[in-house]
Amino acid sequence: MCNSPLHNLLTALPKCEHHVHLEGTLSPSLLFALAAKNNIPLPPSAPTPESESFDPAFTSPSALSARYTTFSSLDDFLHYYYIGFRVLLSPSDFEALTYAYLSHAARSANLRHAEVFFDPQGHTARGVPLEHVITGFHAAAARAQSEFGITAELIPCLLRHFSVEAGTECFDSLISTGGFADGRLKGVGLCSTELDKPPEAWKGIFARAKGRGIRRTAHAGEEGPAGYVRAAVEMLDVMRVDHGVRAAEDNAVMQMLADKGVMLTVCPMSNVALKGARSIGEVPVRRFLDAGVRFSLNSDDPAYFGGYIQENYCAVEEAFGLSVEEWGGIARNAVEGSWCSEERKGVLLGEVEAVLGGWRG
Numbered sequence: 001m002c003n004s005p006l007h008n009l010l011t012a013l014p015k016c017e018h019h020v021h022l023e024g025t026l027s028p029s030l031l032f033a034l035a036a037k038n039n040i041p042l043p044p045s046a047p048t049p050e051s052e053s054f055d056p057a058f059t060s061p062s063a064l065s066a067r068y069t070t071f072s073s074l075d076d077f078l079h080y081y082y083i084g085f086r087v088l089l090s091p092s093d094f095e096a097l098t099y100a101y102l103s104h105a106a107r108s109a110n111l112r113h114a115e116v117f118f119d120p121q122g123h124t125a126r127g128v129p130l131e132h133v134i135t136g137f138h139a140a141a142a143r144a145q146s147e148f149g150i151t152a153e154l155i156p157c158l159l160r161h162f163s164v165e166a167g168t169e170c171f172d173s174l175i176s177t178g179g180f181a182d183g184r185l186k187g188v189g190l191c192s193t194e195l196d197k198p199p200e201a202w203k204g205i206f207a208r209a210k211g212r213g214i215r216r217t218a219h220a221g222e223e224g225p226a227g228y229v230r231a232a233v234e235m236l237d238v239m240r241v242d243h244g245v246r247a248a249e250d251n252a253v254m255q256m257l258a259d260k261g262v263m264l265t266v267c268p269m270s271n272v273a274l275k276g277a278r279s280i281g282e283v284p285v286r287r288f289l290d291a292g293v294r295f296s297l298n299s300d301d302p303a304y305f306g307g308y309i310q311e312n313y314c315a316v317e318e319a320f321g322l323s324v325e326e327w328g329g330i331a332r333n334a335v336e337g338s339w340c341s342e343e344r345k346g347v348l349l350g351e352v353e354a355v356l357g358g359w360r361g
């Protein structure tokens with residue numbers, strides 16, 4: 001519960017999330033439970049001579065949660081995030097993970113539509129087949145849809161800490177699943193470590209995706225400069241940019257985003273947790289609104305950054321005190337920037353207007 005007079009409106013507003021990593025919804029308690037179930041050793045909580053170095057964070061779920069409040073950068077977070085991957089093995093693990101996220105966000109935040117990232121190379125590198133992630137995800141999505149009416153899509157992200165050649169191989173295997181053709185994969189993204197990894201290196205893969213009619217998005221301008229946001233738009237021809245907050249440092253990039261109507265999937269609590277911003281008030285929400293740059297608000301890795309989509313909406317309202325009209329605009333943009341059908345968008349826009357109308361009385 002936040003302190004804003006708009007809290008009830010912010011809870012009731014129908015929401016669409018475009019920037020949440022499935023693996024980033026793995027809570028410390030589920031991580032420990034799956035490690036025990038699957039017999040996966042975590043980095044030792046006491047030093048051993050030949051194995052990974054001592055990390056007291058893995059003593060208990062609460063010690064791990066406490067460590068998550070002290071991330072110093074994107075890469076510091078990614079170290080823990082990729083250790084978490086190790087406990088995810090079977091389709092039922094991915095199903096449990098997906099269902100926990102969708103049911104929580106549907107109940108607590110009126111989340112109506114989710115486009116969820118996953119990192120295929122983080123799984124295939126451990127011998128876990130892509131189909132385990134895809135079938136587990138869609139089993140949970142079908143159940144959540146029948147219980148809550150929420151829709152959910154899956155988007156694989158290529159990893160920037162692997163080579164472009166490895167990315168190409170991964171893209172080929174994603175095509176071989178048939179998932180882009182049958183709709184089980186809604187598009188392609190790019191994520192992981194950013195500094196010194198300019199987007200243009202992945203141009204060839206993204207051009208192939210475009211040629212096949214596959215939707216495209218990429219993380220850019222989280223830690224990397226505004227020029228990476230421009231490169232993502234101009235060289236990868238993305239429809240959305242994930243994060244994109246450093247675009248605010250370059251007026252020409254802001255103008256380009258506004259002119260092209262490219263949506264940024266902004267994750268305020270993530271920016272603060274990873275030290276891209278000292279407070280939510282430093283995230284350029286007001287700049288984007290004033291410059292006509294479209295954005296949605298998202299949780300990124302909610303199990304790691306202290307809040308789901310609801311907490312991100314509330315944190316923005318507490319920092320910026322937006323008007324009901326501005327929230328209406330954010331909610332409508334989130335629907336319009338989604339990759340669901342026009343029919344689904346119409347339903348969701350109707351729900352947004354009904355809540356806004358009820359609030360105005």
Ligand code: HPA
Nearest residue numbers: 021191192193219300301
């Ligand atoms: O915020 C992020 N940035 C880049 N890669 C990621 N993978 C999970 N979360 C993130």
Ligand SMILES: [Zn+2]
Nearest residue numbers: 191219242300
């Ligand atoms: Zn992300």
